[in-house]
Amino acid sequence: MARLVVDGGEVVVRLAPREALPARRREVRVRSADVREVRVEPEWWRALRGTPLGGRCRPGRWCVGERLHALGRDFVAVRAGVPVVVLDLRRPVPFTRLAVSVPDAEQVADLLRRRVRA
Numbered sequence: 431m432a433r434l435v436v437d438g439g440e441v442v443v444r445l446a447p448r449e450a451l452p453a454r455r456r457e458v459r460v461r462s463a464d465v466r467e468v469r470v471e472p473e474w475w476r477a478l479r480g481t482p483l484g485g486r487c488r489p490g491r492w493c494v495g496e497r498l499h500a501l502g503r504d505f506v507a508v509r510a511g512v513p514v515v516v517l518d519l520r521r522p523v524p525f526t527r528l529a530v531s532v533p534d535a536e537q538v539a540d541l542l543r544r545r546v547r548a
């Protein structure tokens with residue numbers, strides 16, 4: 431399962447090997463200063479928008495990779511039944527949103543909010 435960590439001045443999404451292969455990357459990095467909002471979405475599918483651009487989705491189970499929509503591109507690593515930490519980002523960055531399923535989503539979101547504001 432993917433992990434969200436703060437590494438210096440960056441927020442990093444680290445993918446598990448089975449997620450990295452379809453996503454064609456091991457991690458995604460964005461500057462902490464580019465994070466506009468952090469929230470938790472209890473229903474994983476609500477964090478998805480647009481259509482798959484790269485990666486893989488198994489309907490009703492999981493989705494990992496990029497998604498294209500009218501506002502730009504999102505990066506998602508979400509699983510059914512696991513809450514999602516959603517980071518909305520400022521422009522210009524490669525992605526407009528990062529959405530990552532983590533078991534302790536509320537704790538991770540609180541940590542990210544504190545670190546991003548600091």
